[in-house]
Amino acid sequence: MLAVKELIVFYENAIAVNDLSLEVKQGQIVGVIGSNSAGKTTLMNTISGLILDMRLKERRKGGQRITVMGQVFFEGADISQTPAYERARAGIVLCRERHPIFPDSSVVENLKIAGYLRTRAQVRQGLEQAFALFPNLARWRRRKAGFLSGGEQQMLAIGMALMVGPKLLLLDEPLLGLSPAMQTQLVEAIKEVSSRTGVTLVIAEQFARPLLPWLDFAYVIENGMLTLTGPGPELMTNPEIKSAYFGV
């Protein structure tokens, strides 16, 4: 469904993603695992097309030079030059890291804005779906999203991404900064999304997160380079990983 081929991304002269290729099959939950500044966000932004917009804005204001090489294929088509909003229309929806919500809008309004591409009936359905999936949100319908807790904002952000009607949902560190209890709750919700909607998931995460056991396949990256691949549970028991990241 998704294929990234020999991707290289530079910020000025610093390489953030180094000759990375990966493939995602329909219906899978795929992980992109790596520690801080491994290049996860850069990869996610490249798949979603945001990097093109960042490059454009930097160019406009004479800021840093962003260089992207390599290709991204979605459902067989080369989308490397397709702008982010068109990729969303095609079904690639990114939920950016650090719960990207609209803080001055209410919870319902956030979801409605996210329904930009959808019909009225679909928006109504999406609202129900989000509130069924995250009962916490239903309590705060009219509340300004900026006043929600981090976990609730993350739920809202995922609800918004689902509202767009994704075929491929990209989650960038959905568990970042959440309490362990909240992490467990969110992992349950993510599994439910996967099984109920059948949406394909690519999740960027760090190592010690409760999501790993549920990954059909995981790519471990370090300094922008692929170092290891394999099913999630297998990676968890890999002795190299254990010694490098869990200190066992």
Added chain:
Amino acid sequence: MLQGTLIYGLINSVVLMLVALGFSVTFGISGVANFAYGALYIMAGYLAWLGLHALHLPYWLAAPGAVLITAGVAALIYWFILLRVRGLVVSEVIATFGVGLAILELFRYLGFIGFEYTLPQVDASYNIGETVVDAQRLLIVAAGLALAGFLWLFTHHTKVGLAFRGIAQDERTSLTLGINTDKIAAFSVAFGAGYAALAALVILPLGTIAVNEGYNVLVNALAVCIVGGLGSTVGIIVASLLIGYAQILTATYLETHWMMIVSLVAILLILAIKPSGLFGVHKELEERI
């Protein structure tokens, strides 16, 4: 006297609100600066006048034509000038202010000065209690209510209106949701300019169309939006009433030409006391100006 002050204060407040609505759509709600706003307002007046007196069109053609052309020019300003500096707020402000200057001074240069530059008004007047109010001013109040109501519905219940709120708060998130932010921003600039043109068509008949009025309109719109708080519709209404009545009181007890000072003082006061405005939804005004 008191009744007259109350009624004319209200009318003046509605005039301010009308002038501010379009500016608020673009700058307040969508976060795109359009400081050519006053120039577009005046341009709409001249376009309608040209339609009526140079092309001899009927009013029902000249007026909507002026609104559409003004909105179109605003979209062109966005596409050819604003787009290049999008996101650099200071550059946005300077670029659009420059375009506004050019438009206004071009009209001055071409000799669009004089008492013949007027737009037709509704001829009738009514007594409200002991105060005589002409039909044009009542039309202004009706237009103000209608346009404010429509704006509220539009920004809360249509996809494009909701997208306005989205791009102002987080452009990248908007992109990931499938919103073509440049297109929406262009539309917002055009929409705001259309509102300016509609305001011009009902307000300008009260006097002559004058280049200098373009600067006053920008100052008033800015004052209302800053005092009310960028992006807040309620804020605009409250700020219009505050400044509107303050202006009328100033005109009644001091002198008419002090009226513009009220807006300027209001801007300074609110920036000193509460920079985000009375009902500001954006945390920091400094971020946008």
